[in-house]
Amino acid sequence: MDALAVERFEASRVRLASLAYRLLGSAADAEDVVQDAFLRWQAADRDRIKVPEAWLTKIVTNLCLDRLRSAQARHEHTAGASLPEPLLDGDPMLGPADTAEQRESVSLAMLLLMQRLSPHERAVYVLREAFSYDHAEIAGILDITESASQQHLHRARRRVTTGRRRDAVTDADARRIVEAFLDAAASGQTERLVALLTEDATAVSDGAGLTGKPLLYPTPERIAAAARAFIKPIESKRRLIGGRPALHTGLVNGSPALIAVIDNRVVGVLALETHKGKVAFACAVASPKRLGRLTATWSKQEHDAPIVESW
Structure with missing residues (x-):
């Protein structure tokens, strides 16, 4: 492949990866899809491709659709079947964040909600909300009619709308929110922790990968109990993760997060999405x-x- 062809692909790589991540919820799978797209670009008759960006977008979208359909056939993509892979702010795979819709489309709560959608609904939603494609362009990418694209978007919005947007936060906000949550959880006083949560707050955990599916906590009281257990340091946990981590704060997928680190290796993340100053969704990975x-x-x-030197 000539250098110009490689340069053209590399100019689109970050955008393609952020598209694939939103569709699949997995950075590792997104990287695989982008590499598959590169191989197809390498083998294509590029002289016949008038708009490389459009061609590559179609290839990546449809490769993601194939993966989503395969997972659906294996019953792996029902709502909550797997947790999204968290990404630290500053990761280019998070993609565009200029609009509220773009920022919302990459929140962990939204990535989880999008598992409720059919593959086509998910693709239309991401292409429209996160990348601002119009319905004519989406119809061309997915080989459907404009009317079908509009219908898919209508159904997707209805199924993932929560009626709230998470708060925009800074690094300073993140530290304050996480410290308050950590203090309340460590106090052992359920009412202090519940007071930090919205009335309809929910939470999920991957059980450190030891359970067959994510653990769901559907009420503030259940979240408070789980958070107290999660925060409490015990030797069995330390053995599992390989030591005594330092606890930092940061932004993960745009939300405040408690980040546990041992020797520069992240061993756990608790992301807290807030609405009007209270935690509405928590995700532990x-x-x-x-x-x-x-x-x-x-x-x-x-x-x-770190807010805690050695946990």
Whole structure:
């Protein structure tokens, strides 16, 4: 392949990866899809491709659809079947964040909700909300009619709308929110923790990858109980993760997060999505296979002092 062809593909790589991540909820799967797209670009008759960006977008979208259909056939993509892979802010795979819709489309809660959608609904929703394609363009990408694209978007919006948007937060906000949550959880006083949650707050955990499916916590009281257990340091947990982590704060998928780190390796993340100052959704991830990319990004960034030196 000539250098110009490689350069054209590389110019689109970040955008393609952020599209695939939103569709699949997995950075590792998104990277695989983008590499498959590169191989197809390499083998294509590129002289006949008038708009490389459009061609590559169609290839990546349809490769993602194939994966979503395959997972659906194996009953792996029912709502809550798997947790999204968290990404540290600053990771280019998070993609465009200029509009509220773009930022919302990559929240962990939204990525989880999108598992409720059919593959076509998910593709239309992401292409429209996160990348601002019009229905004529989406119809061309998915080989459907404009009317079908509009119908898919209508159904998708109805199925994932929660009636609220998460708060926009800074690094300073994240530290304050996480410290308050950690203090309340460590106090052992359920009412202090419940007071930080919205009335309809929910939470999920991957059980450190030890359970067959995510653990769901559907009420503030259940969340409070789980958070107290999650925060409490015991030797069995330390053995599982390989030591005594430092606890940092940061932004993960745009939300405040408690980040547990041992020797520059992230061993656990608790992301807290807030609405009007209260926690509306929490997502705990500790499975090493879901933290590899986040660890790689973490190791390249500067960080504030931990809020807990040794947990």
